Amino acid sequence: MSNERRPAEEFEVTADLPDSPMHTTGTDHVTLVGSNAEETIAFYRDLLGMPLVLRQPNLDDPDSTHLFFDTGDGRILTFFVDDDRPSNPRPQRPGVGAVHHLSFSIDPERFVEVREALEDAGRGYNEFDRGIFHSLYTSDHNGLTIELATDKWAxxxxxxxxxxxxxxxxxxxxxxxxxxxxxxxxxxxxLDLDVEKFDLPDAPTGAGTP
Structure with missing residues (x-):
């Protein structure tokens, strides 16, 4: 048996549903292991503006708490937190299986306001024009890279x-x-769709930036 794997270029890119035994209908939620409730809520609710919509014991570990945030479209981001766990702002561990970053949509008409809010909160960020979308990259209180992205077109x-x-x-x-x-x-x-482009600031592509 060969150990050679097919490269990405050999797989067709299409929006058609694959011939698979099931098809997902969307993202229900993503769950991360967080630190404590106070600093998690301070970043995700008080800075990014995600409502805290549910709080209950972690059903798999009742000694910790499960926080549910609405990311803006009903898709949910949740955290397992414990008040005894300090936050760790060091960068996340890289490698296979690690979370590289989370990306959340922001309103293109408020892009500059969002950038200013990061500055006012003392959050460092990088801004890139990715060709098909425009992004700000910052990090949360546990070193997880957070992308705030907006489409350049409607x-x-x-x-x-x-x-x-x-x-x-x-x-x-x-x-x-x-x-x-x-x-x-x-x-x-x-595709006969309206070509409505938003007015966004100029920025480098960030190509090759780790």
């Missing part, structure tokens, strides 16, 4: 996968290394 939520898959095909035909503005614009036009 893309309907129910067509997002279709738009990205179409842009991928156009990018490959174009011979570009990554998706750029022209690829998304061409995808929107091909």
């Amino acid at each position: 893309i309907p939520d129910d067509r997002r996968g279709e738009v990205l898959a179409t842009a991928q095909r156009i990018r490959e035909e174009d011979g570009a290394d990554f998706a750029e503005e022209r690829h998304i614009e061409a995808a929107l036009e091909e």
Whole structure:
């Protein structure tokens, strides 16, 4: 038996449902092991603006508490916390199985306000124009990288996968290394969707930045 694995380039990119035994219907929630309630709530509720919608004992470990935050569209982010656990702002451990970052959507019309709020809170950040979206990267009280991202175009939520898959095909035909503005614009036009671009600040791409 060969140990060679097929590279990513050999797998088709498409918004069509795969021929699989099941199909998920969306993200229900993501759960992280947090530190304590006070500092978790201070960052996710009081800074990022996520309502704390449920609090109960951790059903698998009643000595800790389970906090539920609404990320803005009914999708939930939860934390297992314990008041005896101090926060650890050191960067997260890298490697297979680690969480690289979490990304949350923000309103493009409030992008500058969000950036200013990070500055006012003393939170360091990096800002990048990723070609198809625009992002701020900061970190929470436990060193987890948090991306605050906004689309550069008004893309309907129910067509997002279709738009990205179409842009991928156009990018490959174009011979570009990554998706750029022209690829998304061409995808929107091909799919007969409005091309409404938001006014966002200029920023570097961040390509090659670890």
